[in-house]
Amino acid sequence: MTDFARPGDSVVEPLNRPKIVRLHPFGLDGARTGPISLATAVLLLAAWFLVTHYRLVPPLFLPTPQEVATQFLAIVEDGYAGATLWEHVSASLFRIFSAAVIAASLGIPLGLAMGLNRWAKGVFDTPIEFYWPLPPLAYLPLMIIWLGIGEVSKIVLLTLAMFAPVCLSAQAGVRALPIERVNAALSLGAGRWQLFRAIVLPSALPEILTGLRIGIGVGWSTLVAAELIAATRGIGFMIMSASHFLATDVVFVGIGIIAAFAFAFSYGMRLLEAWLVPWKGKS
Amino acid sequence: MLQVRNASVFFSARDGRVVHALDRASLDIDANSIVVALGASGCGKSTLLNAIAGFLPLSEGSITLDGQPVGSPGADRGVVFQKDTLLPWSSVADNVALGLRFAGVPARERRERAEELLGLVGLESFADAFPHELSGGMRQRVGIARALATDPKILLMDEPFGALDSLTREQMQELLIDVWARTGKRIFFITHSIEEALFLGTTVVVMSPRPGRIVARFDLDFVRRFAAERDVRAILSAPEFAELYDEIRSLVHRPHAETDTPRKVLQ
Numbered sequence A: 001m002t003d004f005a006r007p008g009d010s011v012v013e014p015l016n017r018p019k020i021v022r023l024h025p026f027g028l029d030g031a032r033t034g035p036i037s038l039a040t041a042v043l044l045l046a047a048w049f050l051v052t053h054y055r056l057v058p059p060l061f062l063p064t065p066q067e068v069a070t071q072f073l074a075i076v077e078d079g080y081a082g083a084t085l086w087e088h089v090s091a092s093l094f095r096i097f098s099a100a101v102i103a104a105s106l107g108i109p110l111g112l113a114m115g116l117n118r119w120a121k122g123v124f125d126t127p128i129e130f131y132w133p134l135p136p137l138a139y140l141p142l143m144i145i146w147l148g149i150g151e152v153s154k155i156v157l158l159t160l161a162m163f164a165p166v167c168l169s170a171q172a173g174v175r176a177l178p179i180e181r182v183n184a185a186l187s188l189g190a191g192r193w194q195l196f197r198a199i200v201l202p203s204a205l206p207e208i209l210t211g212l213r214i215g216i217g218v219g220w221s222t223l224v225a226a227e228l229i230a231a232t233r234g235i236g237f238m239i240m241s242a243s244h245f246l247a248t249d250v251v252f253v254g255i256g257i258i259a260a261f262a263f264a265f266s267y268g269m270r271l272l273e274a275w276l277v278p279w280k281g282k283s
Numbered sequence B: 001m002l003q004v005r006n007a008s009v010f011f012s013a014r015d016g017r018v019v020h021a022l023d024r025a026s027l028d029i030d031a032n033s034i035v036v037a038l039g040a041s042g043c044g045k046s047t048l049l050n051a052i053a054g055f056l057p058l059s060e061g062s063i064t065l066d067g068q069p070v071g072s073p074g075a076d077r078g079v080v081f082q083k084d085t086l087l088p089w090s091s092v093a094d095n096v097a098l099g100l101r102f103a104g105v106p107a108r109e110r111r112e113r114a115e116e117l118l119g120l121v122g123l124e125s126f127a128d129a130f131p132h133e134l135s136g137g138m139r140q141r142v143g144i145a146r147a148l149a150t151d152p153k154i155l156l157m158d159e160p161f162g163a164l165d166s167l168t169r170e171q172m173q174e175l176l177i178d179v180w181a182r183t184g185k186r187i188f189f190i191t192h193s194i195e196e197a198l199f200l201g202t203t204v205v206v207m208s209p210r211p212g213r214i215v216a217r218f219d220l221d222f223v224r225r226f227a228a229e230r231d232v233r234a235i236l237s238a239p240e241f242a243e244l245y246d247e248i249r250s251l252v253h254r255p256h257a258e259t260d261t262p263r264k265v266l267q
């Protein structure tokens, strides 16, 4: 092999393509799971249909897929509890996004500082390690007592839930920085700020993006708790309110909407990662 | 001139004992010379280089570059590491120009200088490639170009070709000699290969472990001969080469004296 070979140099003509082989894999090794997942989804739906069709479960516990679909269309058309579906969705999106922006703009710098500075680490480690394993429902009453029942307490609750994963991953990003890379930059004349800007930050970026993805996921799963606080709008509110009237079909609609948004955001974050850190996992 | 005087380094090992990694090493690196430190692993070669680069303070002794004591790392000492330290998110040209960016050189000038240096190491057509698209040898060439970009007074190289296959390694040695002949940079080069040391060094210092010491020093002219005649075979088959090879081999493999024998300094 010559030193000058570029990737793609020895591509074979497609016409006389030889039999392609590869090493026997172990574990998953990138095997395709898409069709299997799709089949599973279809099976689950079919099972749901059959179980409700033959009344194996009382409709109060499990509505039929048709009922859920009808209810969804009704909510799209008429709204729920005096607000349109879009008003519910946008109320939830606004809370999640405000919280994500606050959590990122506090968590990323603080996490980086904690990875770099003894004092930052020493001061903030204890409170963060103390609060972050707590379930948000546990400090929800405190949020209400301290901050009232307006938007602030909801957004602060979501922010607290998202902050820890973002902050911890930024720290992990700094810790994973190889010392040789730092030394190389120093011997190229990097100043402190240049070192941070050109080396530390981009090196930590993959971890930071992972932390954001996890943080937003945690945000969605905390949404219902946040909207327990005297809300009149929001998907979480819709679910809680429907459950009081045993409107199981509306609960299902709400769950479906949250799942769809959470999935879409997670997917969007992956695209963002592929675009911002294309080098991740290479060399 | 780079002067190392009675440099000693003590580390604390994990069990609390003290490791004497470098013992009173003295070394001069003059203009236009390649000083090669040769020795088995653990004899303090990297320790010496790290101290010169400014990554590590000395326990005792001093290091001066053109009369000035060396302190923290800086662009006057270019470093090439064994493990490549290119930035995976930057193109080859941007990697080469990193030091120029730190120095505030405008983008156009950086690009020109990077292309010039890539030409020097035979990678002119790879300016816009990314590090993960290059082979190990090519990445080390980018590393050399990057270290040269800030026009350092000395190039420090810690087993830069140690991870390469032997064929690529030979190409890289010749490339390094070309770069040296053209730029006239002085070079401090670390290796554990006797042949590499003999081929590259205008001076070879042999080191031995526990404590890390310079035990012998040889002044050679094979590299100048190669730069002038470009005949590898003539050099490798020269009787002096074989003689020195054997002499150094016996030094390197000598069961190192536990007793504090006075240092044997040849030539």
Ligand SMILES: Nc1ncnc2c1ncn2[C@@H]1O[C@H](COP(=O)(O)OP(=O)(O)O)[C@@H](O)[C@H]1O
Binding pocket: B011, B012, B013, B019, B020, B021, B039, B040, B041, B042, B043, B044, B045, B046, B047, B048, B212
């Ligand atoms: N940071 C360190 N802490 C403790 N001991 C070290 C450290 N770095 C190197 N040493 C020890 O110092 C000695 C010399 O190391 P080094 O300079 O890396 O040798 P070489 O590069 O010649 O292989 C070795 O015994 C090594 O274990």
Ligand SMILES: [Mg+2]
Binding pocket: B045, B046, B047
């Ligand atoms: Mg070493």
